[in-house]
Amino acid sequence: MRYTDVTIVLPTYNEGKNIGRLIARITGDYPGIRVIVADDGSKDGTLDEARRAAKRNGNVSFFDRSKRGLEKGLTGSAVDGILKSRTKFAIVMDADFQHPPEKIGSIIEALRDGNRLVVAVREAVPGWEAHRKAISKLLIVVGYVVLVIRGKARCSDIFSGYFGVERRFFSDTYKNNKSRFVGNGYKILFDLLKCIDGTYRVEEVPFTFNVRAAGKSKASATHVAALVKSFFS
Numbered sequence: 001m002r003y004t005d006v007t008i009v010l011p012t013y014n015e016g017k018n019i020g021r022l023i024a025r026i027t028g029d030y031p032g033i034r035v036i037v038a039d040d041g042s043k044d045g046t047l048d049e050a051r052r053a054a055k056r057n058g059n060v061s062f063f064d065r066s067k068r069g070l071e072k073g074l075t076g077s078a079v080d081g082i083l084k085s086r087t088k089f090a091i092v093m094d095a096d097f098q099h100p101p102e103k104i105g106s107i108i109e110a111l112r113d114g115n116r117l118v119v120a121v122r123e124a125v126p127g128w129e130a131h132r133k134a135i136s137k138l139l140i141v142v143g144y145v146v147l148v149i150r151g152k153a154r155c156s157d158i159f160s161g162y163f164g165v166e167r168r169f170f171s172d173t174y175k176n177n178k179s180r181f182v183g184n185g186y187k188i189l190f191d192l193l194k195c196i197d198g199t200y201r202v203e204e205v206p207f208t209f210n211v212r213a214a215g216k217s218k219a220s221a222t223h224v225a226a227l228v229k230s231f232f233s
C-alpha cells in the first residue's frame with residue numbers, strides 16, 4: 001500500500017539521538033509517506049540528522065523555526081508543520097518513540113474512513129512517577145470540565161500529543177480560532193478540541209505510552225502554566 005496522502009509532523013527539540021532512526025522507521029514502514037520535521041533550534045545535531053534523511057528521501061523535509069524569529073513551542077511547531085503539509089491528512093507525533101510508529105497505520109485507516117480527527121489515546125503510561133501521574137490526572141479532570149462547560153468535543157485522552165487530522169479541516173478550524181491555540185504550550189489537541197462542537201464524535205486508537213527512547217524530557221512547569229492559559233483561551 002502507498003501512503004502518499006499522509007504527512008507525519010515531528011516537532012523536535014534536541015532529539016538528535018532519535019530523529020534519524022524514527023524517520024527511517026516511518027518511511028520504511030509506510031512507503032510514499034511525507035515527513036516534516038519542525039525544529040526549534042536544537043543544539044544537538046537534530047537538524048543535521050533531518051538534513052541527512054531529507055537527502056536520502058525526497059519525501060522528508062525540515063525547517064528551523066528559530067531562524068524565523070518564531071516563539072519556541074511544541075504547539076506552535078505542530079501547527080506550523082500541519083499548515084506546511086500538502087497532503088490530505090497530517091499526523092502529529094513525538095520524536096522520541098513514545099508514540100509507537102506501528103499505530104500510524106490504524107490512524108490512517110480511520111482518517112481514510114472519513115474521520116476528520118483521530119486521536120491515539122494513552123491506555124497505559126508505564127514508568128511515570130506517582131507525582132507526575134497525580135498532576136496529570138488532576139489537569140485532565142480540569143481540562144475535561146472546561147470542554148464540558150463550553151459544550152466542546154471530548155475524547156478519552158484530551159491531552160494526547162498523537163493524533164491525525166484531515167489537513168483542510170485543521171487549517172480552517174485553526175484560521176477561525178487562532179487565539180485559542182497557546183503556541184508555547186504542549187497541548188495542541190486540547191486547543192483543537194476547544195474549537196469543535198460537542199456533538200462531534202472523536203475516533204480513537206489505543207496505545208501504550210512508553211518511556212522515551214533516548215535524550216531528555218523537555219516537559220516543565222512552564223508547560224503547566226501554558227496549559228492553565230489554555231483553559232481560559
Ligand SMILES: Nc1nc2c(ncn2[C@@H]2O[C@H](COP(=O)(O)OP(=O)(O)OP(=O)(O)O)[C@@H](O)[C@H]2O)c(=O)[nH]1
Nearest residue numbers: 011012013038040073074077094095212217218219
Ligand atoms: N519544535 C519543538 N518541539 C518540542 C519542544 N518541546 C518539546 N518538543 C518535542 O515535542 C515532543 C514531546 O516532548 P517531550 O519532551 O518528549 O515531552 P513528554 O513526552 O511529555 O516528556 P517525556 O515523557 O519525559 O519524554 C518531542 O518530540 C520533543 O522533542 C519545543 O519547544 N519545540
Ligand SMILES: [Mg+2]
Nearest residue numbers: 094096098212
Ligand atoms: Mg516524550
